[in-house]
Amino acid sequence: MRAGNSRATGLTRWQLLNEMGLPSQWRLREQAALRRGGTAAFAGPPATTTPAVSEAMAAVPVVAAAADAPSPPAVSRSAGPPANDREQQIARLDWDGLRDSVAGCRACALCQERRQAVLGVGDTAADWLFIGEGPGAEEDLRGEPFVGPAGKLLDAMLAAIDLQRGENVYIANAVKCRPPGNRTPEAAEMATCAPYLRRQITLIQPRLIVLLGRAAAHAVLGDVGSLASLRGQTFKYREADGSATGIPVIVSYHPAYLLRTLQDKAKAWEDLCRARTLLHTATTSAALPA
Numbered sequence: 001m002r003a004g005n006s007r008a009t010g011l012t013r014w015q016l017l018n019e020m021g022l023p024s025q026w027r028l029r030e031q032a033a034l035r036r037g038g039t040a041a042f043a044g045p046p047a048t049t050t051p052a053v054s055e056a057m058a059a060v061p062v063v064a065a066a067a068d069a070p071s072p073p074a075v076s077r078s079a080g081p082p083a084n085d086r087e088q089q090i091a092r093l094d095w096d097g098l099r100d101s102v103a104g105c106r107a108c109a110l111c112q113e114r115r116q117a118v119l120g121v122g123d124t125a126a127d128w129l130f131i132g133e134g135p136g137a138e139e140d141l142r143g144e145p146f147v148g149p150a151g152k153l154l155d156a157m158l159a160a161i162d163l164q165r166g167e168n169v170y171i172a173n174a175v176k177c178r179p180p181g182n183r184t185p186e187a188a189e190m191a192t193c194a195p196y197l198r199r200q201i202t203l204i205q206p207r208l209i210v211l212l213g214r215a216a217a218h219a220v221l222g223d224v225g226s227l228a229s230l231r232g233q234t235f236k237y238r239e240a241d242g243s244a245t246g247i248p249v250i251v252s253y254h255p256a257y258l259l260r261t262l263q264d265k266a267k268a269w270e271d272l273c274r275a276r277t278l279l280h281t282a283t284t285s286a287a288l289p290a
Helices: 013-019 085-090 095-103 137-142 149-160 187-204 214-221 255-260 262-287
Strands: 029-035 039-043 062-064 120-122 128-132 169-173 208-212 235-237 247-252
Touching: 085 095, 085 187, 095 187, 128 187, 128 214, 149 255, 149 262, 169 187, 187 214, 208 214, 208 262, 214 247, 247 262, 255 262
Parallel strands: 128 169, 128 208, 208 247
Antiparallel strands: 029 039, 062 235, 120 169, 235 247
8 A cells, every 4th residue: 555645735634634624633544453364454433333134235246244343144136138239348358449439429328418428546466445326527527436525535544544546446337428417327327338337347346436426326335225324334246256255345335425524524534544454444455365
């Protein structure tokens, strides 16, 4: 994990926390006690207990499994229709092919009012994958996700845990075209874009996925409950081939929501601290001999 990226912004960690609207007591600190066979955990505020998820997932195969608490029941997934030709074609694309396919996509009505499709931005071999809901007006204009005020807040949040856009971080959205009036993407629109998102995950192979907002959670996990009920849990994203290992997935607030609801910034900081702990644990476990 890269360190020192907060210095690249010209701000101290505490100034970054102030930029996020958090008081100085919200800070990372390594606990003296070691967890999981010597793995140091980065302390955040106590995790919120949330109910286990019990509804069927509809989009991709993900199994719920809490990291720091007794495992909730596994989430079942109803059998869906076989992959069509479009999905099979997308599943074979490399990055150049994926960019071309997204740029020319006419599979749903969102293409009608877009200036350009927005695939994503960042390190294509990143450990961290952040997924939002869809491009806004400025993203549609510039062709990059999370720009403007929400993007500035996300950059401050990343810098506060020693991350930086483009370095070990990839940022994507559930849909690649701007919904009219910046509305929340509809379920059918997210389902149409889902093969692109799945292919991005396969190509990146991140060690951790952070879902920003209810729409992103719906796109990846299915319609499994409110954002409040999903926070504090750890899910596993598994590839369609049914591989035994999975990528840890957590759910947090979208930066645009945090700009409107300042009191939840502390909860988002808690989520980032827990995400950093999860990634540290996953990285350490992967380095241990079999």
